[in-house]
Amino acid sequence: MDIRSAGVVGLGTMGAGIAEVLARAGLTVTAVEADPDALARGMSMIHASLGKAASRGRLTEQQHREIASRVRPAAAMASMADADLVVEVVPEQLPIKRQVVAELDRVLRPEAIIATNTSSLSVTAIAAGSARPGRVVGMHFFNPAPVMRLVEIVTTVLTEPDSARSVTALAVRIGKTPVQVTDRAGFVANALLLPYLNHAVRLLETGYAARDDIDLAVTAGIGLPMGPLALLDLIGLDTSLAILEVLEREFGGTRYTPAPLLRRLADSGRTGRKTGRGFYDYRQQETGQTASRQRAELPAPPGTVTLIDPGSGRPASSDSDRAADLASLLAVAGISVTRDPAHSTDLVIVAIGPEGGVLGPASAVGRAADAIGLHLPDKDLAELVPSALTSAGALGTARALAARLGMTAVRSADRPGLLVGALLFAHLRDAVVMVADGYAAPGDVDTAMTLGCGYPRGPMRLLADAGPDLAVNVLSAMHAGYGDPAFAPPPLLREYALAGL
Numbered sequence: 001m002d003i004r005s006a007g008v009v010g011l012g013t014m015g016a017g018i019a020e021v022l023a024r025a026g027l028t029v030t031a032v033e034a035d036p037d038a039l040a041r042g043m044s045m046i047h048a049s050l051g052k053a054a055s056r057g058r059l060t061e062q063q064h065r066e067i068a069s070r071v072r073p074a075a076a077m078a079s080m081a082d083a084d085l086v087v088e089v090v091p092e093q094l095p096i097k098r099q100v101v102a103e104l105d106r107v108l109r110p111e112a113i114i115a116t117n118t119s120s121l122s123v124t125a126i127a128a129g130s131a132r133p134g135r136v137v138g139m140h141f142f143n144p145a146p147v148m149r150l151v152e153i154v155t156t157v158l159t160e161p162d163s164a165r166s167v168t169a170l171a172v173r174i175g176k177t178p179v180q181v182t183d184r185a186g187f188v189a190n191a192l193l194l195p196y197l198n199h200a201v202r203l204l205e206t207g208y209a210a211r212d213d214i215d216l217a218v219t220a221g222i223g224l225p226m227g228p229l230a231l232l233d234l235i236g237l238d239t240s241l242a243i244l245e246v247l248e249r250e251f252g253g254t255r256y257t258p259a260p261l262l263r264r265l266a267d268s269g270r271t272g273r274k275t276g277r278g279f280y281d282y283r284q285q286e287t288g289q290t291a292s293r294q295r296a297e298l299p300a301p302p303g304t305v306t307l308i309d310p311g312s313g314r315p316a317s318s319d320s321d322r323a324a325d326l327a328s329l330l331a332v333a334g335i336s337v338t339r340d341p342a343h344s345t346d347l348v349i350v351a352i353g354p355e356g357g358v359l360g361p362a363s364a365v366g367r368a369a370d371a372i373g374l375h376l377p378d379k380d381l382a383e384l385v386p387s388a389l390t391s392a393g394a395l396g397t398a399r400a401l402a403a404r405l406g407m408t409a410v411r412s413a414d415r416p417g418l419l420v421g422a423l424l425f426a427h428l429r430d431a432v433v434m435v436a437d438g439y440a441a442p443g444d445v446d447t448a449m450t451l452g453c454g455y456p457r458g459p460m461r462l463l464a465d466a467g468p469d470l471a472v473n474v475l476s477a478m479h480a481g482y483g484d485p486a487f488a489p490p491p492l493l494r495e496y497a498l499a500g501l
């Protein structure tokens, strides 16, 4: 079927974005929203986005006018009677979706296709409630829809091949990359993304790290375009909670149990950007990137540093390499370094690995209050890890030291994985399990996360670059530390590490 005219039901952030994408590709789009205020808001989102593109020279004024005129607002679904395809983008609740599909069944031509943009519900369950189950498919877009290139095409055992072919061809025509997935909760991208975002909320609510540090660790340390808490605000905390609840019902286990803080914020109406407030306050234009603010309030950097190698006394270890690398970095920055604990210095640094462990080595040299753990997961990021006995002065001096080295500093609890490793390797573990389950090929996992979530490198590439042995070590430390099987290195990962692949 050659799809020329479309409808969109539900004009929230995603619905407006999808209507814009379809209209930009030349389709006429009837945008239906029963609530007149929501309809007006959705239409102004579309006009604002097109206006921004025109002001940046991405669209001519004429293109802008033509695209805008192709989107026709309407209050009733009957207005879409001629549509070849309707995308439903109503809230993530099966009864609401089914009611919309039943109404669409009544107004649409029998051959028209109904696409659901559900992010986690069963497309099979939605299709089974329709009078045309073979013409119901999943078409899962990513936020912001005009920017993210992935569309997950979800087929079910009921889908007619022509429906799948038609929406796949349409996805290509509107400039997206379609990836075929089967009907499993969260498909590929959300099943990987949401547990990782949930983990970040847990770290925040348990005081493991501060909000801005969590987001900075991910952007500066892993290179993802947004930190997890800022991304939750973009997706919507209510939507994220609904997806996690579906994932928890389907798969069980701690990774999917919504963090209580996420639930509280969603319940309180602080659902993210769309309401002006989530983890950040958008009414005050908070950005989460506070590195420059941090730098402005720093004390003087240390002139002298005692460097402790937690692995010393053992045979040559990666700890020793780490301490040696750190010693040369400090020397290049003009800081005088001693390894002799008897020398008096401005700061004691324990050159920890991602497994952590500051207090033991710091106490052993008798200067626990002056000592802080330092780990560099990336050339631009310093993880500062105080122990329970580290003084506030030592933490400030360590921040100044990181600034002197030209690095972004984040503070982490002294727990296995620290901040970057805990978030990253647990996330990569989920991706390995998905591959080991045979649900998605490694290439599909990377495509989903690069095109759907803007990762510069997908999880499999991140894992290859970090090395499976490091992943196994960090995950083993997390598993031993927390006893949670959700952190246990999966057998496939262990095999790759053992084989040196």
Ligand code: CAA
Pocket: 049, 052, 056, 058, 118, 119, 141, 142, 143, 144, 145, 146, 147, 148, 190, 193, 225, 226, 231, 235, 239, 452, 453, 454
């Ligand atoms: N609508 C339209 N265009 C937008 C936009 C929006 N809401 N937000 C950004 N853009 C455009 C900008 O206009 C800009 O376009 P030009 O290059 O033509 O000027 C471009 O995108 C880049 O934007 P910015 O320079 O303002 O900002 P940025 O470089 O920081 O990128 C981002 C912003 C694209 C959102 C980027 O941070 C990113 O990729 N973030 C990850 C988003 C993500 O993970 N999305 C998936 C969430 S999961 C989901 O949606 C599925 C689900 O079911 C929950």
